[in-house]
Amino acid sequence: MLSSCPICIATASRSGFCPLHTSASSFFSSNRISNKQEFSGPSPAPFIGRFGYPCVNVGFLSVPYPIKDAELYDAPRHWANEGYTIPQIINLRSFLLHSRKKSSVYHPERFVSLIQEVGTASKPFEIEISLKNRPVFKTTFFKYASPVGPQAEFQLARATENPVVHRHVDKVVCDGDLPAKEAIHYLYQMGHGEGEISKVLSVGAIGIQKQRRLVPTRYSITATDDQIGGYLLSSVKDFQEDDYEAFFGGYLGNYFLVLFFSQPWSFELFEIYLPKDHKTNNTISYTTDFESFYNRKTYARETVGGYYACRLAVLEHLFKKRRQAGALVLRFITEDYTSPLGVFVVREASRRALLGLQKWSFSSKEELILFGEGFCQRELKVPIEILLKSSKLISQRTIGEY
Incomplete structure (x- = not known):
């Protein structure tokens, strides 16, 4: 804080x-x-x-x-x-x-x-x-x-006035036998957003009755992103593999380059910090986390809540297209992001990037990687070649490559 x-x-x-x-x-x-x-x-x-x-x-x-x-x-x-x-x-x-x-x-x-x-x-x-x-x-x-x-x-x-509760929310609140995970999935299916769901989770209003407890706001936000993402992922893994594509966009000084590889689901996030002198200083400071097709077993300790917020935006995009892909996301945090506003910035900036206002398609993995390197050097003055060499997503081989 x-x-x-x-x-x-x-x-x-x-x-x-x-x-x-x-x-x-x-x-x-x-x-x-x-x-x-x-x-x-x-x-x-x-x-x-x-x-x-x-x-x-x-x-x-x-x-x-x-x-x-x-x-x-x-x-x-x-x-x-x-x-x-x-x-x-x-x-x-x-x-x-x-x-x-x-x-x-x-x-x-x-x-x-x-x-x-x-x-x-x-x-x-x-x-x-x-x-x-x-x-x-x-x-x-x-x-x-x-x-x-x-x-x-x-x-x-x-x-001083009576609160109004939506019938979907009232249903899960009154069901003391419904696990919190299933309650979150139900509310999302019924069209309730992650913000509304995280509030319900935070005040301990859902889950098995004897297990209900208050959840700190910080944790309820990330837990909601993670649970909704997991719900979408269970379907995404069954979809056909997507094409090689790149998306770019941002919000509030946070810019996202999303690279989709035509392969089974995996996800990797790099958060790159751009100081004022980054154009003359070739040193890149970054954090990163990764998950394979078989999901993470531990919390994303490097990129923390931003990991799950960005992952949710990516999974929403793939679910809507009925496709799966390996998603490599580069988040560039610029000096224009002057004040911390919460992980919603990551979620909404990712969503904005995936609207497709700046979108490119490619025929191979090599073309996509070369584009990413050239785009970052040209538009952001950031050399990412060394960073990409450390990418677990890029280095992993799919069955089709053997």
Whole structure:
């Protein structure tokens, strides 16, 4: 967790002004808010911490005033589709008040029932909150989740309107004999997105009744990506092998070159960090993880949550085409990605790349590799020959090559 804004470090330290936080900071420091400890507004999402596990901070994110369309404060896919910028996302999220209390993930306190209602509701509903202390403006950044605004312990919280729960969600919540894995698959089949599903998982509302527990937001996001990906993969492995293709695109300073090889399923992700001087410095800093046709047996420790987010986007693409392939993905993290916004950036940037706005087809493995090397050198000024030589996906031989 990062406690301060990277932009503030770069600008406010010199000028005392951060262009990202002007409106949110002004709101929380204004006379009508700064002395308040009671707020009323809609809550678009729960937030379950991980530090001190199994006794963690459990709470919800709420807009501290009545507003329509509160769901837009926690809508990564909408942000990507509408082209929200980093400053827009940070400013939006900085308005979210993070009210919380300590609770065991295994034996939740009574107040957790309200947070579970927030996590399972189909749209935000109004909540009244009484805080222990008045909130002080501060934006907290995370590597895996989107940033949040002021954090404060609450004394009391109650719903002032009835939450609405979708019938699909209600079905899996009420079924105490349905494993969490199957509940996730069902909700995805019924058209519910990964963001909605991860909230339901996070508040411990699905799974075998005796095994239900709160899941830290960080872990619920990755678990949802992994489970949906596994569900798609079970079908993708039975599809015909795809052609040799390349896709390129990105979002928020993260660019993805996706190379599809005509072979059975395998997946490899390289995350490449591009400093300001990368055009004159040939040293490449990267992390990588790989899985063969027979899947991973351990967690992707190098590329962590981004691995599963990117893998989901790739599997969605192949599932839609009814094809399988070996997917080699190169993620380029540029200096334009100034603030960590969560793994949704990886998921949405990958999806954007696979829309096919920049797409190429090839007749052989060699042509595809040569294209990738030339494209990265020409467009990004990054020599990837050495990197590709270390690729497990490229080095593995298929039955057709023997």
